[in-house]
Amino acid sequence: MTKILVTGANGMLGKDLCPILEQNNYTVIKTNSQIMDITDFEMTNKVISDQKPDIIIHCAAYTNVDKAQEDFETAKQINSTGTENLAQICSTKDIPILYISTDYVFDGTKQTPYTPDDEPNPINNYGLTKYYGEQAIQKFCKKYYIIRTSWLYGIHGKNFVETMLSLAAKPELKVVNDQIGCPTWTVDLSNGIIKLLKNEIYGIFHICSSGETTWYGFAKEIFNQCKLEVNLKPCTTEEFPRPAKRPKYSVMDNANICGDWKNGLQNYLKLRERTQN
Numbered sequence: 001m002t003k004i005l006v007t008g009a010n011g012m013l014g015k016d017l018c019p020i021l022e023q024n025n026y027t028v029i030k031t032n033s034q035i036m037d038i039t040d041f042e043m044t045n046k047v048i049s050d051q052k053p054d055i056i057i058h059c060a061a062y063t064n065v066d067k068a069q070e071d072f073e074t075a076k077q078i079n080s081t082g083t084e085n086l087a088q089i090c091s092t093k094d095i096p097i098l099y100i101s102t103d104y105v106f107d108g109t110k111q112t113p114y115t116p117d118d119e120p121n122p123i124n125n126y127g128l129t130k131y132y133g134e135q136a137i138q139k140f141c142k143k144y145y146i147i148r149t150s151w152l153y154g155i156h157g158k159n160f161v162e163t164m165l166s167l168a169a170k171p172e173l174k175v176v177n178d179q180i181g182c183p184t185w186t187v188d189l190s191n192g193i194i195k196l197l198k199n200e201i202y203g204i205f206h207i208c209s210s211g212e213t214t215w216y217g218f219a220k221e222i223f224n225q226c227k228l229e230v231n232l233k234p235c236t237t238e239e240f241p242r243p244a245k246r247p248k249y250s251v252m253d254n255a256n257i258c259g260d261w262k263n264g265l266q267n268y269l270k271l272r273e274r275t276q277n
């Protein structure tokens, strides 16, 4: 059986991805920052040498986009140096690596979906550190998958769907309507990763849901699907300033790997209801 070592196995994506890998008959070695801190080269090298995985799926990251704006060094240490450590180890041991990257490597100036060949040009520190990670993978590894995904939500993490549902009772809820992207359920991303692993074609891929919306459109759909009456109002990015700039448009061409984002949301909400009852 193929043995896959997963970094960030305790994260929002990792917690959905690991069981889906197991259901697909992969042997999964789950790692976290306690047992394998990717910023520590010796520790990481030792775990990988001991475990001898056939492939590494690298989900671990510093993911707080706004905090990365103030704490560039920590974000860089984890997203860039940590990824470079893994890339060097994988290259020496000839282990393929699958690196999870982000739509935030793009500057958002395009008006049609970004393809894997489009040039990244990050506009915030998080995007920049993730892009450095992509560059390290490409520099050191021959066998790599770089998977860019977007606007992730999953049952095991703090995410936009849960934030919106927790704010539904507010007298008025303003949500940004001038950033366009594609919400993606972690389970849909995990199933997309399985498809790629089975194909064994290396390179850069975009795995996100199909279609596009704004954060306001996403919120509206959440409340529609949950049949909640909410006083939802669109607003501009300027009305809701954040430390990190976001791309205005970060929709990616996903080559139909995943279905429509509204279906992903529907499946997430069904699962959420089942787990809450």
Ligand SMILES: NC(=O)c1ccc[n+]([C@@H]2O[C@H](COP(=O)([O-])OP(=O)(O)OC[C@H]3O[C@@H](n4cnc5c(N)ncnc54)[C@H](OP(=O)(O)O)[C@@H]3O)[C@@H](O)[C@H]2O)c1
Residues within 6 Å of the ligand: 007, 008, 009, 010, 011, 012, 013, 014, 031, 032, 033, 034, 036, 037, 038, 039, 058, 059, 060, 061, 062, 063, 078, 082, 100, 101, 102, 103, 130, 149, 150, 151, 152, 153, 157
């Ligand atoms: N969330 C999104 O909207 C989004 C969008 C696009 C792309 N992505 C990418 O998708 C991937 C998964 O994101 P996520 O939302 O699942 O992230 P998450 O919930 O924040 O999980 C990230 C995990 O990284 C681990 N980690 C942090 N520092 C580490 C270190 N030094 N060594 C080892 N592990 C470390 C943490 O492990 P511990 O718990 O053990 O500390 C944490 O569980 C990331 O690469 C992210 O950049 C996310």
